Amino acid sequence: MHIKNKLLVPSLLSLLLLQACGGGGGGGTAFPTAPPPAADAPPADAPPSAPAGGDSGSVSAPFARGASARYQLLGVGSQTFGALSQSEQAPGGAMIRLNDNTLTGASATKEIAGDANFAIGRWTAGTVTRNSGAETLTGTDNRAYHYLAFNALPALPTSGVATCDTGVFTAPTYTGGTAGAAHSGGASGSASLAFDGTGGVVSGTLNISAGGATGTVSLNGTVTSPNNTPITGAFLSGGSGAAIQLGDHGGGAYVVAAGYAATLSNGARYTGIAKFRCI
Numbered sequence: 001m002h003i004k005n006k007l008l009v010p011s012l013l014s015l016l017l018l019q020a021c022g023g024g025g026g027g028g029t030a031f032p033t034a035p036p037p038a039a040d041a042p043p044a045d046a047p048p049s050a051p052a053g054g055d056s057g058s059v060s061a062p063f064a065r066g067a068s069a070r071y072q073l074l075g076v077g078s079q080t081f082g083a084l085s086q087s088e089q090a091p092g093g094a095m096i097r098l099n100d101n102t103l104t105g106a107s108a109t110k111e112i113a114g115d116a117n118f119a120i121g122r123w124t125a126g127t128v129t130r131n132s133g134a135e136t137l138t139g140t141d142n143r144a145y146h147y148l149a150f151n152a153l154p155a156l157p158t159s160g161v162a163t164c165d166t167g168v169f170t171a172p173t174y175t176g177g178t179a180g181a182a183h184s185g186g187a188s189g190s191a192s193l194a195f196d197g198t199g200g201v202v203s204g205t206l207n208i209s210a211g212g213a214t215g216t217v218s219l220n221g222t223v224t225s226p227n228n229t230p231i232t233g234a235f236l237s238g239g240s241g242a243a244i245q246l247g248d249h250g251g252g253a254y255v256v257a258a259g260y261a262a263t264l265s266n267g268a269r270y271t272g273i274a275k276f277r278c279i
Helices: 002-017
Strands: 029-031 069-075 078-083 087-089 095-098 101-115 118-130 133-138 145-151 160-163 173-176 186-196 199-210 213-218 221-223 231-233 241-250 253-263 269-278
Touching: 069 241, 069 253, 069 269, 078 241, 095 145, 101 145, 118 269, 145 241, 145 253, 145 269, 186 253, 186 269, 199 241, 199 253, 199 269, 213 231, 213 241, 213 253, 221 241
Parallel strands: none
Antiparallel strands: 029 078, 069 078, 069 145, 087 095, 095 101, 101 118, 118 133, 118 145, 160 186, 173 269, 186 199, 199 213, 199 221, 231 241, 241 253, 253 269
């Protein structure tokens, strides 16, 4: 009897680690989506795994949140965009609080990048607490949260053309569509920005790959005001597309932000965030 009790402990812990909560985060606009396919996870009778590795990446300076800061937070089946009134950044550069969304515990954040004008990264391990509840990320499956924080522009120019850099990206993570697909992949892309009487016209393409499959996402959209977030393609309805935002990158430069979803050639769907500096 004593031996049976010992065997039950890892099983119960494993069930607790597999609990996840969907929905929007606090302080922003959570776009509704259909219930996502079940995330890849270890079998219910498998022992719990320790978080995979620690943080990766770095920032050149802490993010200086202004009075009109904004953010994106994308997970499996959840997309949140809105004003950023509260934030906290760890000494290593990872954002660990975005309004009511927090990362605590034995945590890991990947693809950390940023300076005084933006912060980007991907939560892969730790306890994510949101208005909808708490979820434990193990770092051993596809479950992750991609974030971007930046400051909004006070107003949009009415003319001009900006040249964009090669961008920074979080590693896209699997959200459903094909069983057995790779948990994460890689991203690259290009963007351009022009201003006219309608707003900021963004053009570009993201190239997404994972497990030998590839796909693209169009970034063509017009941002009509500093707080506008145009949605392209089937971003909110199970296909490929993006949510585009513009921000202030300091020194006369602009942020082009794109939270995206990509359906690859094997039918698997991935999500991530891209950020370009345009001047």
